[in-house]
Amino acid sequence: MKICIFGAGAIGGYMGAKLAQAGADVSLVARGPHLAAMKENGLRLIEEEGEVTVPVTASDNAADLGPQDYVIVTLKAHSVPPVVDKMQPLIGENTTIVSGVNGVPWWYFHKIGGDYEGTRLHSVDPGDAQWNGFGPDRVLGCVVYPAAEVIEPGVVKHIEGNRFSLGEPDGSKSDRAMALSKALASAGLKAPVRPKLRDEIWVKLWGNLSFNPISALTHATLDVLCTDGGTRAVARNMMLEAQEIAEKLGVKFPIDVDRRIDGGAAVGAHRTSMLQDLDMGRPMEIDALVGSVQELGRVTGTPTPTIDTVLALVQLRARVAGLYG
Numbered sequence: 001m002k003i004c005i006f007g008a009g010a011i012g013g014y015m016g017a018k019l020a021q022a023g024a025d026v027s028l029v030a031r032g033p034h035l036a037a038m039k040e041n042g043l044r045l046i047e048e049e050g051e052v053t054v055p056v057t058a059s060d061n062a063a064d065l066g067p068q069d070y071v072i073v074t075l076k077a078h079s080v081p082p083v084v085d086k087m088q089p090l091i092g093e094n095t096t097i098v099s100g101v102n103g104v105p106w107w108y109f110h111k112i113g114g115d116y117e118g119t120r121l122h123s124v125d126p127g128d129a130q131w132n133g134f135g136p137d138r139v140l141g142c143v144v145y146p147a148a149e150v151i152e153p154g155v156v157k158h159i160e161g162n163r164f165s166l167g168e169p170d171g172s173k174s175d176r177a178m179a180l181s182k183a184l185a186s187a188g189l190k191a192p193v194r195p196k197l198r199d200e201i202w203v204k205l206w207g208n209l210s211f212n213p214i215s216a217l218t219h220a221t222l223d224v225l226c227t228d229g230g231t232r233a234v235a236r237n238m239m240l241e242a243q244e245i246a247e248k249l250g251v252k253f254p255i256d257v258d259r260r261i262d263g264g265a266a267v268g269a270h271r272t273s274m275l276q277d278l279d280m281g282r283p284m285e286i287d288a289l290v291g292s293v294q295e296l297g298r299v300t301g302t303p304t305p306t307i308d309t310v311l312a313l314v315q316l317r318a319r320v321a322g323l324y325g
């Protein structure tokens with residue numbers, strides 16, 4: 001089984017190192033100093049249990065790697081549409097594309113059934129680049145739970161978690177999903193195949209939708225923004241608006257908003273990825289995490305006053321920092 005991880009930074013590097021360590025036929029697409037370091041010295045993974053350096057096949061050119069059984073995309077959401085063309089050499093007749101990106105996935109309405117079937121999402125797939133360039137039938141969904149960081153070129157620090165939930169857009173336990181699940185499990189990762197991945201997408205998205213922009217606007221860590229009365233209320237209102245949208249789309253939440261916010265607080269003094277991106281001058285995943293939910297509000301005819309307000313503020317915050325178009 002040939003697996004290529006496209007965008008092998010923090011999450012892709014973590015997954016790639018675990019797969020390589022387990023002897024899988026895995027290759028990595030990365031760029032810049034991080035790629036150069038991995039090619040020269042191998043990929044170093046630091047985990048709580050210890051650290052390991054694994055030799056990896058890595059390139060910035062998909063043509064060097066050729067057609068794959070699985071391409072696991074672990075780019076930031078806004079980085080995917082511009083590289084769809086560059087990814088084509090990795091795609092053969094039976095290639096599965098695994099979308100390991102936070103936010104509402106571009107394939108959300110593929111095989112969902114009902115009135116919304118086939119709806120495209122401009123906020124995450126402008127110009128239908130992924131829908132047309134990959135084709136939705138190739139897609140296997142993934143919710144990424146681990147936290148990791150590239151702490152220096154060629155070095156990934158794993159922080160917590162090892163679950164990558166997988167799910168077919170139609171909810172089936174397909175051979176391709178089961179085979180990837182087994183390969184990831186052999187590498188020491190949890191990769192359950194879920195019949196209702198969209199439910200999991202929303203529980204994760206609840207947090208990213210609200211905590212991430214609030215942290216970028218306030219520079220507060222999760223424990224603080226989830227317990228301060230004012231920001232907790234803002235997060236709660238955003239989540240309730242999102243819940244109304246998701247429930248119209250058939251999602252069932254296994255917990256309520258207060259439990260989700262308490263879960264965020266329990267993570268502790270964590271600076272969300274959007275705050276980290278802002279601080280480091282990197283583009284922020286505003287469209288995938290917040291704009292996409294506003295778009296779904298429009299699609300389902302659901303008012304989103306709090307989401308609209310926070311989105312406008314964080315967009316301007318990012319624009320002023322030169323990090324948003």
Ligand SMILES: NC(=O)C1=CN([C@@H]2O[C@H](COP(=O)(O)OP(=O)(O)OC[C@H]3O[C@@H](n4cnc5c(N)ncnc54)[C@H](OP(=O)(O)O)[C@@H]3O)[C@@H](O)[C@H]2O)C=CC1
Pocket residue numbers: 006007008009010011012029030031032034060074075076077079083100101102144145146147148149150273285
């Ligand atoms: N990190 C985390 O803890 C978590 C992340 N996620 C999600 O996972 C996804 C990936 O995040 P993360 O791993 O943090 O992101 P990273 O930025 O660490 O990884 C993406 C990598 O792809 C590289 N890249 C970008 N464009 C190209 C290109 N055209 N060709 C080759 N390489 C390219 C980037 O290089 P460069 O640095 O030069 O841009 C970077 O090394 C995101 O959607 C994120 O929200 C989900 C849960 C937790």
Ligand SMILES: CC(C)(CO)C(=O)C(=O)O
Pocket residue numbers: 204207208211212264267270271272273274
């Ligand atoms: C906020 C958190 C921990 C999840 O809600 C996260 O995933 C992030 O920092 O991007």
